[in-house]
Amino acid sequence: MKKNDLLNKWLWKWHVIAGLISAPFVTLLAITGFLYLLKADYETPKQKHITEVQIQGTPISFEKQLEIANKNAIKKPNAMVIPTQENQATEFVSGKFGGKKSLYINPYNATVSGEIIPATTLMFKIRKLHGELLLGTWGTKIVELIASWMVVLIISGLYVWWPSRRWSLKGFFIPRINQGKQILFRDLHVIFSFWISGLLLLTLAGGFPWTDVFGANFKWMQKVTNTGYPATWQGHHFRSNITGETLSLDTMVNKAKALQLKGKVSIELPKGPNGTYTVSNEFYSNLSAQKKIYFDQYSGTIIHQANWEDVGILMRGRMWVMAFHQGQFGAWNWWLMIFTAFALCTASISAIISYIKRKRKGSWSIPKVPKKFNIGYGIIGVIVLLAALFPLFGISLIFIFILEKFRKRKVTTN
Template identity: 25%
Template sequence: MVTTDQVTPSTDRQTPNLHFAKFYRAAWRWHFYAGLYVIPFFIMLATTGMLMMWIAFIDGRDGERTQVTPQEAPLAVSIQAQAALEAIPSGNLVQYVAPRADDLAAIFRIDRDGEAMMVVLDPYTAKVLDSFPRRSGLYDLLDNIHGSLLLGVTGDRMIEIAASLGMILIATGLFMWWPRAGAGPSKSALRPNLAAGGRSLWKSLHSVVGFWSAAMLVIFLISGLSWAGVWGEKMVQAWSSFPAQKWGAPLSDVTHASMNEGPKEVPWVLEQTPMPASGSLAGKDGIAAGVPVTLDSIDALARAIGFEARYQLNLPKGDTGVWTMSRDSMNTDSVNPMSDRTVHIDQYSGKILADVKFADYGWMGKAMAVGIAFHMGTVGLPIILLNSVFCLSIVFLCISGVVMWLKRRPAGQKGLVPPPAPRDMPLWKGAVVLALVLGAAFPMAGLAMIFALAIDFCVISPLVRRKRATI
């Protein structure tokens, strides 16, 4: 049988088809190598992500959905805080999380001896309902696996490589899905061919599910990569941070990232932005002159300037620290990311030093606020259902990819058996330029491609040549 690589075109009409076949083989080979690394990571990310969405929706995090019996009015926040402090002797009050509804508990974070504890109490009676170490539930275990494989920076880099290679998977997969050179997709390419059998059926299902999942996968990968240590923090987030100079207040030597203390909690666009500092004459009118700056007066100010239902209040840290009120859809404070808001209050004067709303974000900050809320499924049940279907689709793509590889591999043959490399690749310079562009845009993918090329050139190709020579 004559292979595509052995055909010598006799007419100009055959040349584009030959070129397309060679490009197809090259795309298929890269798709194979990228998938080889990506598959276990994508299964993990899809599974843990889906579980986290449903846990947050059904049970919440840190006791936020604990039920209470509503009464005429809640007690002052300071009285509630005192009860929380008594539950954790010798502790320091760090954060207050207001209930999102009248029948839900209030939450206080108390730190003691370097350990953060969460105290859940009835806001009407100040009765302590529960206490536990912060971020110690199943959701948080899944979150740590999802973000770093429990390996810290090493795990973050491994997942970033997988996400970066995911962009290559999408590009090569869509190229292979496209029916033929110069023609648009037909209806048959948009739905699986269930009449096919064997590997053809798996290929049809894989390509169609991959096509319909591609757009959402791009959204998920970009929003995830924007939190990653290299592409996000070093390349994108730094130039997208909010310009703190707009506040006109002195800046401290710490950034908003100092408020994370574990999982990402601060809005993406603010994470690398310096915090304002207390102790100057700067700021707009906040707490009225003569009124002491206390937990109760700060809470009253929050309600007066528009923080309704659930919001988070962080207490000042150190002599220049500020009170920080925030509503962030990423933290399930709201189902509307466009209502995100962060306000900093001078701990001495009670003046408003900064008031950052969604409308103040740059275009990248707005895109990330919406994208992260969509990614995490914190914007309501319909999105959770949509994301769940997407996660299951990703798991299917991974499994079907493995099945196709096993069905393609000759019986009894061991090893990877990658798709054959095309010979006399046409327009190879353009392919190299494209690879360089992708490698520069996603550095971790670039490193992975260089490693894959080295392994292919030094190990796999010589083995294939030796095996052919013995046939």
Template identity: 25%
Template sequence: MPARAKAAPKGTSSIYRAVWRWHFYAGLLILPFMIMMAITGAAYIYRDEIDDWVYSDLKFVTEMDVPPLPMSTQIDAVRYFVGDTPVKIIPPASPDRSTEIVIATSGGDKRAVYVDPYTGLVLGSMPDRGTVMWLIRRIHSLAEFGTIPNYIIEIASGWSILLVATGMYLWWPQANQKGGVVTLRDTPKRRRWWRDAHAVTGIFIGLFIVFMAGTGMFWSVFWGKYANEFANGTPNGYPSGVRVDVPLSTVPMIEAFGDTGWTTENMPVPLSVDGGPLATGTTAAASTLPQTQTQTQTRIGIDTAIARFTELGIAPGYAISLPKGETGVYSASVYPNDLDQQRVIHLDQYSGRTLINMGYHDYGIFGRIMELGINIHMGQEFGVLNQIFLLVICALIVFMSVSAGVMWWKRRPAGSIGIPPLPRNARSMTIVAAILAIGGIIYPTVGASMIVIWLLDWLFVARPARAMRTA
């Protein structure tokens, strides 16, 4: 008999059924989250445009033909009306924008106060990170609902990579297959049209799903934390020199700024050493300072600090963290669309001396790759084209997820969840699980969830099904 006649249809092979079964479980687990992440992600791509529209009365002012007031005067205006301590300042990025001054209130929370830089008039305030788009960002990662739900997003991101891998196998065309590879068969009334729509859409955007899931993992609670520690434990992240050339505090950048680049978020903030306690020789760090170093208790003030940041060429739109205590520093950071302008600068609060001045090209190779991936993920790099492209990808992810649901609904037997049939050879399920376990090793939380899914399948589906066949 010819070999072609002996070959079993692809859909009946044990390996195919095992892959299909894992693909089904992956989809059942994460498709709702993929829809949620696609919708919130699509909105967050346009975060600046949306927030500028919603809060235009706070963020924009009438440009005047006079110089803006000194920042110290604007801070005094906020103190007069609010009476609390400023901790962070975002100078206007353009002449028609307001100054944002974040204050620490006596109640322990923080508020963002908006000031007209020409008149010193307080325009209003809101809770710090209280914008609509900040809420969308937190919903996108489920951080709004606590730490445990945030782990779910990490699991969903890892499973989406496995979903693409198994989906590509199921899509792979057979010899002489007509249609369903890059074209659609039948009409939307038939299940096969939805199968083809799901498969063809998935094959075109699969790599982008992997990219978005992979880069999104850098914000995850478990994997992101240890990936960051690994990257910055060597010069492959931020330069090792920033850890040894100047005395450092134990305060990480993310605590000082709240929102900073992934590579630098755990970078410790340096200490002011040209005045205050570190200039008196009372600490070990002071003994390492050059003898010619100026030791003065006079602080430079915010106006001089801003002049220094401008002189050093930092891009507009940067945020300034004010010194905390006698050893604190003036810290400025900016993470614009153009990675070449990404910058972190720390100034001694007494002398104004530059302690750290680091940009994107100072990162190690790992740090540069990760920052590029994150910038693309957030719709920043490549401008409007990046935003439009990601918006299309998000729309296709929603369509692909919906088509999967329709396809499943049309296929499932009445009164059943419609789990794909068990492979005839039980070893096939184990072989496929072992291959997928590679992803579980890379992403441990995904690996743990795979074990749970495998146990549930074995206890409540596979074992009872085999018992019925042998009864």
């Protein structure tokens, strides 16, 4: 591959500038992402005294368990998770998303075994640190901006590093350990960065849907192209025909079990006399196995069944990359994300050390670009495309352009 030397220097300059600004944040994101991947390993043993119970005789009915949950929960439950083991406490869920709370009922002694509020846990705080730096909306936008520049760092880094002559297969795997610490850490940075570049782009794709600006634009695109969740998935317009008595929760559990859905199966309770029982499952190992089935709360007949195939292609793609981002496709995915987090952290720290070793005293040591270099239309097109795709990146470019103009005017004046 023959490279343009002037373009190479220009991209190197901006790679260094962007890296200096984002490297500390990238390191933090890598560390917090790694820690959050350990969520299940950390929380499962700590919550075991709540989620697991001793088997003692015959369990009481789910209907009676719901009555106990209604009396003890701060907010009445809106759903129940069907237990899959005999020693498992029954989980009754109140609220959604960040306001979710789970009350656990011991079905053998009819007592509350405990309550889990995700928003009060250490892992929730780590997730908030990872997604918004504990700074709320402003923090989310900072993370989005850094993530946008990470895409630029990956693209520019691949071009700058890619050898144009004297290829050495060893250089893709082994850092040079006998040419000084600066070269060693520089090689650690580029080797780890190269091998995770594709994984990192895929991981970033899984993080962007949570952001404010890109995420909102993506949702808008889903809406105008009708490629999100169909209206039938939410089921707001489905109604039960009021006739007789409401089916017991135990009857609905039996109906839900008969469906043989994979993964974590929940029953959403009816909201009012016209509401429906809604059975759904979470099964990230195979997203296509997820379903949502609406039952008449009186007759128990199926009003509607929504399958994963009914979901629009953009939403399906979005859910896939988000699940991949969190390592939810099984052990292979989890270990891959662990490796990505470790490699990204190593690449970021080694880049910082390499820069410090190379930096001259009294100078930022930013690579210089000859004045005769002009950006080609191809590069301008790529920049415009990235700015349109990642608006915060585009805004930051405008800000940098204005600062650069002021700097040049100041130099000219002096």
